[in-house]
Amino acid sequence: MPEQLFQFLVTGITVGSTYALVGLGFALIYNASDVVNFAQGEFVMLGAMAAIALLGAGLPLPLAAILATLATVGVGLLLERFAIEPALGASVVTTIIITIGAAIFLRGIAMLLWGKDFHSLPPFTGDAPIQLGGATVLPQSLWVLGVTVALVVLVRLFFNRTLIGKALLACSFNRAAAQLVGINVRMMLRLAYGLSAGLGALAGILIAPITFSSYEAGVMLGLKGFSAAIVGGIGNPMGAVAGGLLLGVLESLGAGLVSSGYKDAIAFLFVLMVLFFEPTGLFGHKAAERV
Amino acid sequence: MPSESPAPAAEILLEVVGLSSYYGPVCAIQQADLHIRAGDLVAIVGGNGAGKTTLLHTLSGLHPASAGCIRFAGKDITRAATHRIVAAGICQVPEGRLVFAPLSVEDNLRLGAFRQRDQDWIRRQTQQVYALFPILAERRHQLAGTLSGGQQQMLAIGRALLGHPRLLLLDEPSMGLAPLLVEEIFRVIVELNSQGVTILLVEQNARAALRIAKRGYILETGRIVKTAPATELLADDAIRRAYLGY
Ligand SMILES: Nc1ncnc2c1ncn2[C@@H]1O[C@H](COP(=O)(O)OP(=O)(O)OP(=O)(O)O)[C@@H](O)[C@H]1O
Ligand SMILES: [Mg+2]
Numbered sequence: 001m002p003e004q005l006f007q008f009l010v011t012g013i014t015v016g017s018t019y020a021l022v023g024l025g026f027a028l029i030y031n032a033s034d035v036v037n038f039a040q041g042e043f044v045m046l047g048a049m050a051a052i053a054l055l056g057a058g059l060p061l062p063l064a065a066i067l068a069t070l071a072t073v074g075v076g077l078l079l080e081r082f083a084i085e086p087a088l089g090a091s092v093v094t095t096i097i098i099t100i101g102a103a104i105f106l107r108g109i110a111m112l113l114w115g116k117d118f119h120s121l122p123p124f125t126g127d128a129p130i131q132l133g134g135a136t137v138l139p140q141s142l143w144v145l146g147v148t149v150a151l152v153v154l155v156r157l158f159f160n161r162t163l164i165g166k167a168l169l170a171c172s173f174n175r176a177a178a179q180l181v182g183i184n185v186r187m188m189l190r191l192a193y194g195l196s197a198g199l200g201a202l203a204g205i206l207i208a209p210i211t212f213s214s215y216e217a218g219v220m221l222g223l224k225g226f227s228a229a230i231v232g233g234i235g236n237p238m239g240a241v242a243g244g245l246l247l248g249v250l251e252s253l254g255a256g257l258v259s260s261g262y263k264d265a266i267a268f269l270f271v272l273m274v275l276f277f278e279p280t281g282l283f284g285h286k287a288a289e290r291v
Numbered sequence: 292m293p294s295e296s297p298a299p300a301a302e303i304l305l306e307v308v309g310l311s312s313y314y315g316p317v318c319a320i321q322q323a324d325l326h327i328r329a330g331d332l333v334a335i336v337g338g339n340g341a342g343k344t345t346l347l348h349t350l351s352g353l354h355p356a357s358a359g360c361i362r363f364a365g366k367d368i369t370r371a372a373t374h375r376i377v378a379a380g381i382c383q384v385p386e387g388r389l390v391f392a393p394l395s396v397e398d399n400l401r402l403g404a405f406r407q408r409d410q411d412w413i414r415r416q417t418q419q420v421y422a423l424f425p426i427l428a429e430r431r432h433q434l435a436g437t438l439s440g441g442q443q444q445m446l447a448i449g450r451a452l453l454g455h456p457r458l459l460l461l462d463e464p465s466m467g468l469a470p471l472l473v474e475e476i477f478r479v480i481v482e483l484n485s486q487g488v489t490i491l492l493v494e495q496n497a498r499a500a501l502r503i504a505k506r507g508y509i510l511e512t513g514r515i516v517k518t519a520p521a522t523e524l525l526a527d528d529a530i531r532r533a534y535l536g537y
Contacts, residue, residue, distance in 0.1 A: 163401065163402070163405070166394060166398050166401070166402060167402060167405060169391070169393065169394060170391045170394065170402050173391050173392060173393055173394075174389050174391065176348075176353055176385065176389065177385060177389035177390075177391065178391075178402075179351075179352075179353060179373040179374060179377075180351060180353070180373065180377065180382070180383045180385055180389075180451075181377065181402050181403050181405045181406075181450060181454060182373075182374045182377035182378055182405045182406035182454060183374060183402070183405055184372070184374040185374075
Protein backbone atom coordinates (compact mmCIF):
# COMPACT_ATOMS: atom_id res chain seq x y z
CA MET A 1 0.00 0.00 0.00
CA PRO A 2 2.68 2.61 0.79
CA GLU A 3 4.31 1.78 -2.56
CA GLN A 4 1.00 2.34 -4.23
CA LEU A 5 0.57 5.69 -2.52
CA PHE A 6 4.03 6.63 -3.64
CA GLN A 7 3.08 5.67 -7.18
CA PHE A 8 0.00 7.90 -7.05
CA LEU A 9 2.16 10.67 -5.71
CA VAL A 10 4.61 10.37 -8.60
CA THR A 11 1.83 10.35 -11.16
CA GLY A 12 0.14 13.26 -9.41
CA ILE A 13 3.24 15.39 -9.30
CA THR A 14 3.91 14.73 -12.97
CA VAL A 15 0.47 15.81 -14.08
CA GLY A 16 0.44 18.52 -11.43
CA SER A 17 3.60 20.01 -12.94
CA THR A 18 1.66 20.71 -16.11
CA TYR A 19 -1.14 22.32 -14.14
CA ALA A 20 1.50 24.32 -12.29
CA LEU A 21 2.97 25.72 -15.50
CA VAL A 22 -0.46 26.56 -16.89
CA GLY A 23 -1.46 28.12 -13.57
CA LEU A 24 1.74 30.14 -13.58
CA GLY A 25 0.77 31.47 -17.00
CA PHE A 26 -2.67 32.45 -15.71
CA ALA A 27 -1.08 34.27 -12.78
CA LEU A 28 1.41 36.13 -14.98
CA ILE A 29 -1.26 37.43 -17.31
CA TYR A 30 -3.68 38.21 -14.51
CA ASN A 31 -0.98 40.18 -12.74
CA ALA A 32 -0.01 42.17 -15.77
CA SER A 33 -3.46 42.92 -17.12
CA ASP A 34 -6.18 41.84 -14.67
CA VAL A 35 -7.34 39.53 -17.43
CA VAL A 36 -8.19 35.89 -16.80
CA ASN A 37 -6.92 34.39 -20.01
CA PHE A 38 -9.14 31.44 -20.88
CA ALA A 39 -7.01 30.75 -23.93
CA GLN A 40 -4.20 29.63 -21.64
CA GLY A 41 -5.04 25.95 -22.18
CA GLU A 42 -4.90 26.53 -25.93
CA PHE A 43 -1.25 27.53 -25.61
CA VAL A 44 -0.60 24.10 -24.08
CA MET A 45 -2.43 22.37 -26.91
CA LEU A 46 -0.72 24.47 -29.59
CA GLY A 47 2.72 23.75 -28.17
CA ALA A 48 2.09 20.02 -28.15
CA MET A 49 0.36 19.85 -31.54
CA ALA A 50 2.91 22.08 -33.27
CA ALA A 51 5.79 20.01 -31.87
CA ILE A 52 4.08 16.81 -33.05
CA ALA A 53 3.52 18.28 -36.51
CA LEU A 54 7.09 19.56 -36.82
CA LEU A 55 8.46 16.22 -35.70
CA GLY A 56 6.24 14.56 -38.26
CA ALA A 57 7.69 16.90 -40.89
CA GLY A 58 11.09 15.42 -40.19
CA LEU A 59 12.65 17.87 -37.75
CA PRO A 60 14.61 16.45 -34.83
CA LEU A 61 12.68 16.54 -31.55
CA PRO A 62 14.69 19.29 -29.77
CA LEU A 63 14.35 21.60 -32.76
CA ALA A 64 10.66 20.77 -33.14
CA ALA A 65 10.13 21.56 -29.45
CA ILE A 66 11.93 24.89 -29.66
CA LEU A 67 10.17 25.99 -32.84
CA ALA A 68 6.78 24.93 -31.48
CA THR A 69 7.40 26.96 -28.33
CA LEU A 70 8.46 30.00 -30.33
CA ALA A 71 5.43 29.66 -32.59
CA THR A 72 3.15 29.53 -29.57
CA VAL A 73 4.87 32.60 -28.12
CA GLY A 74 4.10 34.28 -31.43
CA VAL A 75 0.43 33.30 -31.09
CA GLY A 76 0.42 34.70 -27.54
CA LEU A 77 1.84 37.99 -28.78
CA LEU A 78 -0.71 38.19 -31.59
CA LEU A 79 -3.50 37.47 -29.12
CA GLU A 80 -2.27 40.29 -26.92
CA ARG A 81 -1.84 42.71 -29.78
CA PHE A 82 -5.09 42.13 -31.64
CA ALA A 83 -7.52 40.91 -28.97
CA ILE A 84 -6.38 42.24 -25.61
CA GLU A 85 -4.78 45.60 -26.38
CA PRO A 86 -7.79 47.01 -28.23
CA ALA A 87 -9.89 46.11 -25.18
CA LEU A 88 -7.60 47.64 -22.57
CA GLY A 89 -9.69 49.10 -19.80
CA ALA A 90 -12.78 47.11 -20.78
CA SER A 91 -14.77 45.30 -18.11
CA VAL A 92 -13.68 41.93 -16.75
CA VAL A 93 -16.64 40.23 -18.42
CA THR A 94 -15.66 41.68 -21.80
CA THR A 95 -12.10 40.43 -21.55
CA ILE A 96 -13.27 37.01 -20.39
CA ILE A 97 -15.52 36.78 -23.43
CA ILE A 98 -12.64 37.88 -25.65
CA THR A 99 -10.28 35.22 -24.32
CA ILE A 100 -12.95 32.52 -24.53
CA GLY A 101 -13.58 33.58 -28.10
CA ALA A 102 -9.86 33.44 -28.81
CA ALA A 103 -9.73 29.94 -27.31
CA ILE A 104 -12.54 28.71 -29.54
CA PHE A 105 -10.87 30.31 -32.54
CA LEU A 106 -7.50 28.67 -31.81
CA ARG A 107 -9.18 25.32 -31.24
CA GLY A 108 -10.90 25.67 -34.61
CA ILE A 109 -7.64 26.43 -36.36
CA ALA A 110 -6.00 23.45 -34.68
CA MET A 111 -8.82 21.18 -35.80
CA LEU A 112 -8.49 22.39 -39.39
CA LEU A 113 -4.73 21.92 -39.33
CA TRP A 114 -4.44 18.62 -37.51
CA GLY A 115 -7.88 17.03 -37.57
CA LYS A 116 -9.69 15.49 -34.63
CA ASP A 117 -7.35 12.58 -33.99
CA PHE A 118 -5.23 12.06 -30.92
CA HIS A 119 -1.52 12.49 -31.44
CA SER A 120 1.44 11.96 -29.23
CA LEU A 121 5.11 12.72 -29.01
CA PRO A 122 7.64 9.97 -28.41
CA PRO A 123 9.21 10.15 -24.92
CA PHE A 124 12.30 12.36 -24.93
CA THR A 125 14.61 9.61 -23.69
CA GLY A 126 13.00 6.23 -24.16
CA ASP A 127 10.24 4.61 -22.15
CA ALA A 128 12.05 2.03 -20.04
CA PRO A 129 10.49 2.55 -16.58
CA ILE A 130 12.78 3.33 -13.70
CA GLN A 131 12.19 1.57 -10.39
CA LEU A 132 12.19 4.07 -7.58
CA GLY A 133 11.37 2.88 -4.05
CA GLY A 134 8.65 0.49 -5.18
CA ALA A 135 7.14 2.85 -7.73
CA THR A 136 7.73 2.84 -11.45
CA VAL A 137 8.68 6.19 -12.84
CA LEU A 138 8.69 6.90 -16.54
CA PRO A 139 11.75 8.77 -17.74
CA GLN A 140 9.36 11.30 -19.23
CA SER A 141 8.06 12.05 -15.71
CA LEU A 142 11.57 13.02 -14.73
CA TRP A 143 11.73 15.31 -17.75
CA VAL A 144 8.45 16.91 -16.78
CA LEU A 145 9.61 17.41 -13.21
CA GLY A 146 13.08 18.58 -14.05
CA VAL A 147 12.05 21.11 -16.68
CA THR A 148 9.18 22.36 -14.52
CA VAL A 149 11.52 22.95 -11.58
CA ALA A 150 13.98 24.71 -13.87
CA LEU A 151 11.25 26.92 -15.35
CA VAL A 152 9.83 27.83 -11.95
CA VAL A 153 13.30 28.73 -10.68
CA LEU A 154 13.91 30.83 -13.78
CA VAL A 155 10.60 32.65 -13.39
CA ARG A 156 11.42 33.34 -9.74
CA LEU A 157 14.86 34.67 -10.63
CA PHE A 158 13.28 36.78 -13.34
CA PHE A 159 10.94 38.45 -10.86
CA ASN A 160 13.39 38.74 -7.98
CA ARG A 161 16.62 39.58 -9.73
CA THR A 162 15.95 41.42 -12.98
CA LEU A 163 14.81 44.98 -13.48
CA ILE A 164 12.33 43.94 -16.16
CA GLY A 165 10.86 41.33 -13.82
CA LYS A 166 10.45 43.92 -11.09
CA ALA A 167 8.94 46.30 -13.61
CA LEU A 168 6.37 43.63 -14.44
CA LEU A 169 5.57 43.28 -10.72
CA ALA A 170 5.32 47.06 -10.47
CA CYS A 171 2.83 47.10 -13.35
CA SER A 172 0.68 44.51 -11.70
CA PHE A 173 0.75 46.36 -8.42
CA ASN A 174 -0.16 49.77 -9.81
CA ARG A 175 -0.25 50.51 -13.50
CA ALA A 176 -0.32 54.30 -13.20
CA ALA A 177 2.64 54.35 -10.82
CA ALA A 178 4.53 52.03 -13.15
CA GLN A 179 3.88 54.35 -16.07
CA LEU A 180 5.06 57.30 -14.01
CA VAL A 181 8.50 55.76 -13.56
CA GLY A 182 8.72 55.36 -17.31
CA ILE A 183 7.68 51.74 -17.75
CA ASN A 184 5.99 51.08 -21.07
CA VAL A 185 3.08 49.03 -19.82
CA ARG A 186 2.12 47.77 -23.27
CA MET A 187 5.55 46.21 -23.63
CA MET A 188 5.07 44.61 -20.23
CA LEU A 189 1.70 43.24 -21.32
CA ARG A 190 3.30 41.71 -24.41
CA LEU A 191 6.04 40.27 -22.26
CA ALA A 192 3.50 38.66 -19.94
CA TYR A 193 1.55 37.12 -22.82
CA GLY A 194 4.68 35.90 -24.54
CA LEU A 195 5.99 34.39 -21.33
CA SER A 196 2.68 32.70 -20.50
CA ALA A 197 2.35 31.30 -23.98
CA GLY A 198 5.89 29.94 -23.81
CA LEU A 199 5.31 28.31 -20.44
CA GLY A 200 2.06 26.81 -21.69
CA ALA A 201 3.66 25.46 -24.84
CA LEU A 202 6.51 23.87 -22.89
CA ALA A 203 4.02 22.27 -20.51
CA GLY A 204 2.17 20.84 -23.49
CA ILE A 205 5.32 19.49 -25.11
CA LEU A 206 6.52 17.93 -21.86
CA ILE A 207 3.29 16.12 -21.13
CA ALA A 208 2.42 15.12 -24.72
CA PRO A 209 4.39 11.82 -24.55
CA ILE A 210 2.38 10.81 -21.47
CA THR A 211 -1.19 11.99 -22.07
CA PHE A 212 -1.66 12.27 -25.85
CA SER A 213 -2.91 15.46 -27.36
CA SER A 214 -5.68 16.62 -29.65
CA TYR A 215 -7.18 19.91 -30.74
CA GLU A 216 -9.40 19.73 -27.66
CA ALA A 217 -6.69 18.99 -25.14
CA GLY A 218 -6.44 22.60 -24.04
CA VAL A 219 -9.94 22.76 -22.60
CA MET A 220 -9.38 20.54 -19.61
CA LEU A 221 -5.77 21.62 -19.09
CA GLY A 222 -6.87 25.25 -19.17
CA LEU A 223 -9.52 24.61 -16.54
CA LYS A 224 -7.09 22.72 -14.34
CA GLY A 225 -4.48 25.44 -14.67
CA PHE A 226 -7.12 28.03 -13.86
CA SER A 227 -8.08 25.99 -10.81
CA ALA A 228 -4.42 25.84 -9.80
CA ALA A 229 -4.19 29.62 -10.06
CA ILE A 230 -7.33 30.06 -7.97
CA VAL A 231 -6.22 27.59 -5.33
CA GLY A 232 -2.90 29.41 -5.15
CA GLY A 233 -4.60 32.77 -4.84
CA ILE A 234 -4.96 34.23 -8.33
CA GLY A 235 -2.14 36.63 -9.10
CA ASN A 236 0.33 34.77 -6.93
CA PRO A 237 2.71 32.96 -9.33
CA MET A 238 4.33 30.64 -6.81
CA GLY A 239 0.92 29.98 -5.25
CA ALA A 240 -0.26 28.82 -8.67
CA VAL A 241 2.67 26.41 -8.87
CA ALA A 242 1.88 24.98 -5.44
CA GLY A 243 -1.81 24.86 -6.35
CA GLY A 244 -1.06 22.94 -9.53
CA LEU A 245 1.02 20.31 -7.75
CA LEU A 246 -1.58 19.94 -5.02
CA LEU A 247 -4.32 19.54 -7.59
CA GLY A 248 -2.36 16.92 -9.53
CA VAL A 249 -1.64 14.87 -6.42
CA LEU A 250 -5.24 15.03 -5.16
CA GLU A 251 -6.53 13.98 -8.55
CA SER A 252 -4.16 11.09 -8.75
CA LEU A 253 -5.00 9.94 -5.22
CA GLY A 254 -8.69 10.28 -5.98
CA ALA A 255 -8.39 8.33 -9.19
CA GLY A 256 -6.32 5.62 -7.52
CA LEU A 257 -8.16 5.26 -4.24
CA VAL A 258 -11.73 6.03 -5.30
CA SER A 259 -12.30 5.77 -9.01
CA SER A 260 -10.68 7.32 -12.03
CA GLY A 261 -14.13 8.45 -13.12
CA TYR A 262 -14.12 10.96 -10.27
CA LYS A 263 -10.71 12.38 -11.13
CA ASP A 264 -11.90 15.71 -12.53
CA ALA A 265 -14.78 15.98 -10.07
CA ILE A 266 -12.36 15.65 -7.19
CA ALA A 267 -10.18 18.43 -8.56
CA PHE A 268 -13.07 20.82 -8.99
CA LEU A 269 -14.62 19.88 -5.65
CA PHE A 270 -11.29 20.76 -4.08
CA VAL A 271 -11.32 24.17 -5.78
CA LEU A 272 -14.83 24.84 -4.50
CA MET A 273 -13.81 23.86 -0.98
CA VAL A 274 -10.80 26.15 -1.09
CA LEU A 275 -12.90 29.03 -2.36
CA PHE A 276 -15.48 28.40 0.34
CA PHE A 277 -13.08 28.34 3.26
CA GLU A 278 -10.29 30.53 1.92
CA PRO A 279 -11.71 32.83 -0.77
CA THR A 280 -8.36 34.45 -1.56
CA GLY A 281 -6.77 31.06 -2.17
CA LEU A 282 -4.44 29.05 0.02
CA PHE A 283 -1.49 31.33 -0.68
CA GLY A 284 -3.47 34.45 -1.49
CA HIS A 285 -1.62 37.19 0.35
CA LYS A 286 -1.15 38.95 -2.93
CA ALA A 287 -4.89 39.29 -3.44
CA ALA A 288 -5.31 41.06 -0.13
CA GLU A 289 -2.49 43.43 -0.99
CA ARG A 290 -4.00 44.45 -4.27
CA VAL A 291 -7.08 45.94 -2.69
CA MET B 292 1.44 86.68 -20.30
CA PRO B 293 2.43 87.58 -16.72
CA SER B 294 6.15 87.90 -16.14
CA GLU B 295 6.44 87.99 -12.36
CA SER B 296 9.00 85.24 -12.44
CA PRO B 297 12.09 86.27 -10.47
CA ALA B 298 14.39 85.32 -13.31
CA PRO B 299 12.62 86.60 -16.41
CA ALA B 300 15.49 85.48 -18.59
CA ALA B 301 15.03 81.78 -17.75
CA GLU B 302 13.56 79.70 -20.57
CA ILE B 303 9.99 78.54 -20.38
CA LEU B 304 10.25 74.82 -19.58
CA LEU B 305 6.59 73.92 -19.57
CA GLU B 306 3.92 75.75 -21.48
CA VAL B 307 0.28 74.77 -21.39
CA VAL B 308 -2.18 76.49 -23.69
CA GLY B 309 -5.96 76.08 -23.66
CA LEU B 310 -5.79 72.63 -22.09
CA SER B 311 -9.08 70.80 -21.52
CA SER B 312 -9.65 67.39 -20.02
CA TYR B 313 -12.83 65.37 -19.70
CA TYR B 314 -14.19 62.32 -17.92
CA GLY B 315 -16.84 61.31 -20.40
CA PRO B 316 -19.08 64.36 -20.64
CA VAL B 317 -17.74 65.85 -17.40
CA CYS B 318 -15.24 68.62 -17.94
CA ALA B 319 -12.53 68.43 -15.26
CA ILE B 320 -10.04 70.92 -16.76
CA GLN B 321 -11.30 73.82 -18.81
CA GLN B 322 -9.07 75.88 -21.10
CA ALA B 323 -6.15 76.00 -18.73
CA ASP B 324 -3.14 78.19 -19.56
CA LEU B 325 0.01 78.01 -17.51
CA HIS B 326 3.75 78.16 -17.85
CA ILE B 327 6.74 77.26 -15.73
CA ARG B 328 10.23 78.64 -16.24
CA ALA B 329 13.34 76.61 -15.64
CA GLY B 330 14.30 76.76 -11.97
CA ASP B 331 10.87 77.91 -10.84
CA LEU B 332 8.83 76.60 -7.92
CA VAL B 333 5.19 77.00 -8.88
CA ALA B 334 2.18 76.04 -6.77
CA ILE B 335 -1.29 75.21 -8.01
CA VAL B 336 -3.79 75.40 -5.19
CA GLY B 337 -7.40 74.41 -5.28
CA GLY B 338 -10.01 72.70 -3.14
CA ASN B 339 -11.36 69.21 -3.19
CA GLY B 340 -12.22 68.12 -6.72
CA ALA B 341 -10.92 71.30 -8.33
CA GLY B 342 -9.11 69.22 -10.94
CA LYS B 343 -5.55 69.30 -9.61
CA THR B 344 -4.91 65.59 -10.04
CA THR B 345 -6.56 65.56 -13.44
CA LEU B 346 -4.30 68.39 -14.56
CA LEU B 347 -1.17 66.54 -13.44
CA HIS B 348 -2.41 63.29 -14.98
CA THR B 349 -2.97 65.10 -18.25
CA LEU B 350 0.52 66.64 -18.11
CA SER B 351 2.01 63.18 -17.59
CA GLY B 352 -0.07 61.58 -20.30
CA LEU B 353 -2.00 59.33 -17.93
CA HIS B 354 -5.20 61.07 -18.98
CA PRO B 355 -5.82 62.30 -22.52
CA ALA B 356 -6.10 65.99 -23.29
CA SER B 357 -9.30 66.80 -25.18
CA ALA B 358 -8.09 70.15 -26.43
CA GLY B 359 -5.12 72.43 -26.11
CA CYS B 360 -1.45 71.89 -26.17
CA ILE B 361 1.36 70.99 -23.76
CA ARG B 362 4.89 71.98 -24.72
CA PHE B 363 7.87 70.82 -22.72
CA ALA B 364 11.35 72.15 -23.45
CA GLY B 365 10.11 73.31 -26.82
CA LYS B 366 8.57 69.96 -27.82
CA ASP B 367 4.88 69.21 -28.17
CA ILE B 368 4.10 66.37 -25.74
CA THR B 369 0.31 66.70 -25.73
CA ARG B 370 -0.28 63.21 -27.06
CA ALA B 371 2.95 61.51 -26.05
CA ALA B 372 2.84 58.25 -24.07
CA THR B 373 3.59 58.53 -20.37
CA HIS B 374 6.87 56.63 -20.54
CA ARG B 375 8.13 59.01 -23.21
CA ILE B 376 7.12 62.03 -21.15
CA VAL B 377 9.06 60.56 -18.24
CA ALA B 378 12.04 59.98 -20.49
CA ALA B 379 11.82 63.62 -21.58
CA GLY B 380 12.21 64.64 -17.94
CA ILE B 381 8.77 65.16 -16.38
CA CYS B 382 8.60 63.01 -13.26
CA GLN B 383 5.55 62.89 -11.05
CA VAL B 384 5.08 62.09 -7.38
CA PRO B 385 1.49 60.89 -7.59
CA GLU B 386 -1.33 61.59 -5.19
CA GLY B 387 -1.40 58.95 -2.47
CA ARG B 388 2.30 58.14 -3.06
CA LEU B 389 1.60 54.86 -4.90
CA VAL B 390 4.87 53.27 -3.87
CA PHE B 391 5.32 49.68 -5.04
CA ALA B 392 4.27 48.06 -1.77
CA PRO B 393 5.43 44.49 -2.49
CA LEU B 394 8.92 45.67 -3.46
CA SER B 395 11.77 46.86 -1.26
CA VAL B 396 12.71 50.50 -0.78
CA GLU B 397 15.82 49.86 -2.85
CA ASP B 398 13.83 48.29 -5.69
CA ASN B 399 11.37 51.18 -5.66
CA LEU B 400 14.23 53.60 -6.15
CA ARG B 401 15.82 51.44 -8.83
CA LEU B 402 12.54 51.31 -10.73
CA GLY B 403 12.40 55.10 -10.49
CA ALA B 404 15.50 55.05 -12.68
CA PHE B 405 13.87 52.65 -15.15
CA ARG B 406 14.73 54.86 -18.12
CA GLN B 407 18.21 55.79 -16.95
CA ARG B 408 21.08 53.92 -18.56
CA ASP B 409 24.07 55.37 -16.69
CA GLN B 410 24.65 52.97 -13.79
CA ASP B 411 27.13 55.37 -12.18
CA TRP B 412 24.63 58.18 -12.19
CA ILE B 413 21.97 55.88 -10.72
CA ARG B 414 24.31 54.91 -7.89
CA ARG B 415 25.20 58.51 -7.11
CA GLN B 416 21.61 59.72 -7.32
CA THR B 417 20.50 56.89 -5.01
CA GLN B 418 23.10 57.99 -2.48
CA GLN B 419 21.82 61.55 -2.77
CA VAL B 420 18.28 60.41 -2.08
CA TYR B 421 19.53 58.47 0.95
CA ALA B 422 21.34 61.60 2.11
CA LEU B 423 18.13 63.58 1.69
CA PHE B 424 16.06 60.97 3.55
CA PRO B 425 18.38 58.96 5.85
CA ILE B 426 15.47 56.86 7.09
CA LEU B 427 15.16 55.35 3.59
CA ALA B 428 18.79 54.23 3.72
CA GLU B 429 18.08 52.56 7.04
CA ARG B 430 15.05 50.76 5.61
CA ARG B 431 16.43 50.07 2.16
CA HIS B 432 15.72 46.33 2.38
CA GLN B 433 12.29 46.74 3.91
CA LEU B 434 9.15 46.34 1.77
CA ALA B 435 7.74 49.72 0.80
CA GLY B 436 4.30 48.67 2.00
CA THR B 437 5.57 48.44 5.57
CA LEU B 438 6.72 52.09 5.69
CA SER B 439 4.75 54.81 7.46
CA GLY B 440 2.85 57.39 5.41
CA GLY B 441 5.59 59.97 5.75
CA GLN B 442 8.29 57.50 4.78
CA GLN B 443 6.24 56.41 1.78
CA GLN B 444 5.99 60.04 0.72
CA MET B 445 9.77 60.35 1.00
CA LEU B 446 10.17 57.18 -1.03
CA ALA B 447 7.77 58.45 -3.69
CA ILE B 448 9.80 61.67 -3.96
CA GLY B 449 13.06 59.72 -4.04
CA ARG B 450 11.70 57.43 -6.73
CA ALA B 451 10.76 60.43 -8.86
CA LEU B 452 14.20 61.98 -8.34
CA LEU B 453 15.76 58.84 -9.75
CA GLY B 454 13.92 59.58 -12.98
CA HIS B 455 16.32 62.52 -13.47
CA PRO B 456 13.56 65.13 -13.52
CA ARG B 457 13.89 68.43 -15.31
CA LEU B 458 10.42 69.14 -14.00
CA LEU B 459 9.12 67.53 -10.83
CA LEU B 460 5.34 67.34 -10.39
CA LEU B 461 4.14 66.82 -6.83
CA ASP B 462 0.49 65.96 -6.17
CA GLU B 463 -0.49 66.84 -2.60
CA PRO B 464 2.65 65.62 -0.87
CA SER B 465 1.30 66.88 2.46
CA MET B 466 -1.85 64.76 2.30
CA GLY B 467 -2.45 62.80 5.49
CA LEU B 468 0.82 63.78 7.12
CA ALA B 469 1.36 65.24 10.59
CA PRO B 470 2.39 68.94 10.61
CA LEU B 471 5.97 68.16 11.52
CA LEU B 472 6.32 65.79 8.57
CA VAL B 473 4.69 68.30 6.24
CA GLU B 474 7.34 70.78 7.28
CA GLU B 475 10.07 68.24 6.64
CA ILE B 476 8.73 67.38 3.18
CA PHE B 477 8.32 71.05 2.24
CA ARG B 478 11.85 71.79 3.46
CA VAL B 479 13.11 69.10 1.08
CA ILE B 480 11.05 70.54 -1.79
CA VAL B 481 12.69 73.94 -1.24
CA GLU B 482 16.10 72.32 -1.05
CA LEU B 483 15.55 70.43 -4.29
CA ASN B 484 14.44 73.63 -5.98
CA SER B 485 17.52 75.46 -4.75
CA GLN B 486 19.58 72.64 -6.29
CA GLY B 487 18.03 73.54 -9.61
CA VAL B 488 15.06 71.18 -9.96
CA THR B 489 12.06 72.94 -11.46
CA ILE B 490 8.98 72.13 -9.41
CA LEU B 491 5.24 72.19 -9.88
CA LEU B 492 3.57 71.64 -6.54
CA VAL B 493 -0.15 70.93 -6.37
CA GLU B 494 -1.78 71.35 -2.97
CA GLN B 495 -4.98 71.71 -1.03
CA ASN B 496 -2.80 72.96 1.80
CA ALA B 497 -2.64 76.38 0.16
CA ARG B 498 -0.84 78.23 2.91
CA ALA B 499 2.08 75.83 3.16
CA ALA B 500 2.39 75.61 -0.61
CA LEU B 501 2.25 79.36 -1.26
CA ARG B 502 4.78 80.01 1.48
CA ILE B 503 7.46 78.11 -0.38
CA ALA B 504 6.34 78.80 -3.96
CA LYS B 505 7.52 81.71 -6.04
CA ARG B 506 4.34 81.87 -8.06
CA GLY B 507 0.90 80.40 -7.64
CA TYR B 508 -2.14 79.48 -9.68
CA ILE B 509 -5.60 79.21 -8.20
CA LEU B 510 -7.66 76.38 -9.69
CA GLU B 511 -11.43 76.38 -9.19
CA THR B 512 -13.69 73.69 -10.68
CA GLY B 513 -11.36 73.08 -13.56
CA ARG B 514 -10.55 76.69 -14.36
CA ILE B 515 -7.46 78.66 -13.54
CA VAL B 516 -8.98 81.76 -12.00
CA LYS B 517 -5.90 83.63 -10.89
CA THR B 518 -2.14 83.64 -11.11
CA ALA B 519 0.25 85.90 -9.24
CA PRO B 520 3.45 85.82 -7.21
CA ALA B 521 2.88 83.67 -4.14
CA THR B 522 3.36 86.54 -1.69
CA GLU B 523 0.63 88.47 -3.46
CA LEU B 524 -1.77 85.51 -3.29
CA LEU B 525 -1.02 85.05 0.39
CA ALA B 526 -1.96 88.67 1.01
CA ASP B 527 -5.09 88.64 -1.17
CA ASP B 528 -8.20 88.96 1.02
CA ALA B 529 -10.53 86.88 -1.12
CA ILE B 530 -7.97 84.10 -1.43
CA ARG B 531 -7.24 84.19 2.27
CA ARG B 532 -10.90 83.69 3.03
CA ALA B 533 -11.41 80.95 0.47
CA TYR B 534 -8.22 78.94 0.82
CA LEU B 535 -6.26 79.98 3.85
CA GLY B 536 -9.04 80.08 6.41
CA TYR B 537 -8.14 83.26 8.19
N1 LIG C 1 -12.16 58.75 -12.94
C1 LIG C 1 -13.05 59.76 -12.88
N2 LIG C 1 -14.25 59.66 -13.50
C2 LIG C 1 -15.13 60.66 -13.47
N3 LIG C 1 -14.93 61.83 -12.85
C3 LIG C 1 -13.77 62.01 -12.21
C4 LIG C 1 -12.76 60.98 -12.20
N4 LIG C 1 -11.71 61.44 -11.49
C5 LIG C 1 -12.04 62.67 -11.09
N5 LIG C 1 -13.26 63.03 -11.52
C6 LIG C 1 -13.93 64.31 -11.30
O1 LIG C 1 -13.13 65.33 -11.87
C7 LIG C 1 -13.06 66.44 -11.01
C8 LIG C 1 -11.61 66.74 -10.67
O2 LIG C 1 -11.08 65.67 -9.92
P1 LIG C 1 -9.57 65.66 -9.43
O3 LIG C 1 -9.31 64.36 -8.81
O4 LIG C 1 -8.70 66.07 -10.55
O5 LIG C 1 -9.58 66.79 -8.34
P2 LIG C 1 -8.48 67.18 -7.27
O6 LIG C 1 -8.37 68.64 -7.32
O7 LIG C 1 -7.26 66.40 -7.46
O8 LIG C 1 -9.18 66.76 -5.91
P3 LIG C 1 -8.54 66.26 -4.54
O9 LIG C 1 -8.09 67.48 -3.82
O10 LIG C 1 -9.67 65.60 -3.86
O11 LIG C 1 -7.42 65.35 -4.87
C9 LIG C 1 -13.89 66.10 -9.79
O12 LIG C 1 -15.16 66.69 -9.95
C10 LIG C 1 -13.99 64.60 -9.82
O13 LIG C 1 -15.22 64.19 -9.29
MG1 LIG D 1 -6.19 65.16 -6.32
